[in-house]
Amino acid sequence: MYNEINNQLYNLKERVRVKDKLESLKNIATVELEEKLSNRDELLKILEKEEKDVIKLQSTGISSLFLSLMGKKEDKLDKEREEFLTARMKYEECLESIRELEAEIHYADVELKKYKNVNEEYLKAIKDKRKVLLKEDTIESRHLKEGLEKINEIKLDIKEINEAIHAGEKTNSSLEIMKEHLNTAKGWGMWDMLGGGLISNIAKHSAIEKANQIAHSTQSNLKSFQKELSDVNNFTEISVDLSNFATFADFFFDGFFVDWFVQSKINNSISNVDNAYNEINDILIKLKNELEKLQATLTNIEMEAKDILEKR
Numbered sequence: 001m002y003n004e005i006n007n008q009l010y011n012l013k014e015r016v017r018v019k020d021k022l023e024s025l026k027n028i029a030t031v032e033l034e035e036k037l038s039n040r041d042e043l044l045k046i047l048e049k050e051e052k053d054v055i056k057l058q059s060t061g062i063s064s065l066f067l068s069l070m071g072k073k074e075d076k077l078d079k080e081r082e083e084f085l086t087a088r089m090k091y092e093e094c095l096e097s098i099r100e101l102e103a104e105i106h107y108a109d110v111e112l113k114k115y116k117n118v119n120e121e122y123l124k125a126i127k128d129k130r131k132v133l134l135k136e137d138t139i140e141s142r143h144l145k146e147g148l149e150k151i152n153e154i155k156l157d158i159k160e161i162n163e164a165i166h167a168g169e170k171t172n173s174s175l176e177i178m179k180e181h182l183n184t185a186k187g188w189g190m191w192d193m194l195g196g197g198l199i200s201n202i203a204k205h206s207a208i209e210k211a212n213q214i215a216h217s218t219q220s221n222l223k224s225f226q227k228e229l230s231d232v233n234n235f236t237e238i239s240v241d242l243s244n245f246a247t248f249a250d251f252f253f254d255g256f257f258v259d260w261f262v263q264s265k266i267n268n269s270i271s272n273v274d275n276a277y278n279e280i281n282d283i284l285i286k287l288k289n290e291l292e293k294l295q296a297t298l299t300n301i302e303m304e305a306k307d308i309l310e311k312r
Contacts, residue, residue, distance in 0.1 A: 012122040019115035026108035033101040050084040147305040164228035171221040181211035
């Protein structure tokens with residue numbers, strides 16, 4: 001009887017947690033979407049301005065002619081092209097983020113329908129269990145009740161930590177791939193500076209483009225890791241400053257798109273990848289230590305509950 005009741009409560013409590021996470025996901029995504037939509041409009045204005053600046057310099061107007069006579073037109077044009085490319089990449093990144101956030105909100109809405117009455121079902125199961133336990137109000141039944149409830153809590157906590165570990169390891173894997181592409185770009189960049197010509201220049205930018213492609217998924221992985229850490233922080237003593245971590249992530253990616261045009265900035269991007277990797281790795285160590293403690297505690301409580309059941 002006790003095992004049957006306990007399994008029912010475990011399944012319902014797990015569903016309650018899933019519902020809470022979905023609601024949190026939707027709320028966070030909705031706020032972020034509003035910010036991204038506002039940011040998109042601003043980025044579009046900047047993009048259009050930078051495009052006009054490039055077109056203006058490429059024309060044969062008076063200002064363009066003056067710069068040509070001064071021998072500064074090509075330098076100015078390179079600078080404007082760089083600013084245009086930066087603006088375009090930021091705008092495209094914003095559009096991709098909007099698509100992802102809209103997909104997250106849609107996913108949450110669809111999934112939440114599956115958990116519509118789960119809170120009511122959980123409360124009913126609690127009442128049913130209480131009735132059974134009240135019929136046998138003994139020291140053993142009270143100890144068993146406490147033990148079974150603790151087992152449920154710990155199992156769910158273990159599940160949350162495993163999800164956080166998975167998200168962190170996934171993020172670090174994508175950071176490793178980014179670093180490989182950036183190191184390739186760095187090598188070709190050095191060759192380009194030594195007069196490597198068109199081939200080295202193309203190879204450098206090809207590596208940078210590959211790093212750019214993985215950068216967006218890495219940023220998404222970082223966001224997922226942050227969300228999982230928020231869940232874990234609710235029941236552990238692991239100290240993680242999520243606000244600083246979020247700022248760090250934004251700073252890293254914001255700077256990455258802007259700075260890759262200069263060789264020294266590629267080095268900075270590699271350094272930022274290393275810092276991100278090390279910070280996440282430190283958190284993963286804490287999570288794994290906490291996981292070991294919970295698993296040991298779970299084993300002890302399960303043995304105590306088993307002893308009580310075997311004596312009955």
